[in-house]
Amino acid sequence: MLWEQSMQFQPGAFLIKPAEQDWERRQAMAMRRQVFCEEQGLFAGDDRDAVDDHARLLVAVTLLGGMSDQVVGTVRIHERTPGTWYGSRLAVARSLRRHAGLGSGLIELAVRSAHGLGARVFLAHVQSQNVPLFERLHWHSLEQVQLHGRPHAFMRADLGCYPPLDAARSVLTVLHRQVA
Numbered sequence: 001m002l003w004e005q006s007m008q009f010q011p012g013a014f015l016i017k018p019a020e021q022d023w024e025r026r027q028a029m030a031m032r033r034q035v036f037c038e039e040q041g042l043f044a045g046d047d048r049d050a051v052d053d054h055a056r057l058l059v060a061v062t063l064l065g066g067m068s069d070q071v072v073g074t075v076r077i078h079e080r081t082p083g084t085w086y087g088s089r090l091a092v093a094r095s096l097r098r099h100a101g102l103g104s105g106l107i108e109l110a111v112r113s114a115h116g117l118g119a120r121v122f123l124a125h126v127q128s129q130n131v132p133l134f135e136r137l138h139w140h141s142l143e144q145v146q147l148h149g150r151p152h153a154f155m156r157a158d159l160g161c162y163p164p165l166d167a168a169r170s171v172l173t174v175l176h177r178q179v180a
Contacts, residue, residue, distance in 0.1 A: 014072065016105045018113070019057040027071035028059050035091040042148040047089065051078055058109055060092070060102050072096050075106045077114050085114035087124040103130075107137055109165070111157045116164035122157040131155070138162075 019025050029048070036047040060073030073092040079085050087110045092102050111122050123142075126134050128151040131141065138161035141153040 013063055014060050014102060014105075015063060016058065016060045016073070016102075016109045019059045019071075019074075024059050024061065024071055025057060028057055028074035031071060031074055031091050031093065032089050035094075036089070039094070040150075042150065051076065051086075051088065054078055055088075056113070058106060058113070060106055073102045073106050075110050077110045079114070079117070079119070083118060083120035085117070085119040085122045087111070087114075087122065090124075090130075103133060104137055107134070108162065111159070111162040112165040115159055115162050116166050119159065122159060122162075124155055124157075125152045126155050127152055 019028055032047050033045075036042045037045060055076040055078040058075050058077065059071045061071055062069045073090075073096070075087055075090040077085055077087050087107070090103065090106060090110075092099075092106070096102055111119075114122050124134075124139075125145065125147055126139075131153045134153075134155055135141075138158040139155045140158065141155050143154045145152050145154050
């Protein structure tokens with residue numbers, strides 16, 4: 001994929017923001033297919049579902065000359081019932097998964113944006129290997145479940161740790177720092 005191959009150059013900062021441009025949405029969907037279909041084999045061919053019809057898509061993008069250049073991470077959020085929001089399909093480019101900040105930045109923007117939109121509860125099904133990250137970010141496991149043949153934790157974010165943001169104008173900047 002174009003976004004995966006071109007990550008040899010890693011810029012000094014990333015923006016995490018709502019997807020606004022068609023190219024951002026296309027690259028985010030391509031990344032999800034790469035991660036969830038090709039790498040993990042969770043879905044055959046495509047991971048899109050009915051949630052995509054109404055979910056808000058967030059992206060992490062590289063910066064080139066101060067302009068958004070390439071999607072390197074994504075997550076979607078949606079309101080299932082009034083006040084109850086979910087996050088799902090968190091994905092980061094393979095070459096940047098050890099980059100401190102992209103996954104947690106996407107999670108932060110997801111929860112804070114939903115909180116700003118009236119979330120009283122924010123939930124997610126988290127793959128077991130990612131539970132420690134979510135626990136460090138003030139999430140709590142509610143139960144263990146199997147989804148798509150893999151163990152997941154059904155988790156809830158502590159909204160007290162996520163001040164609400166105006167979802168329409170929310171952007172986070174993550175400075176480049178590599179984890180050893």
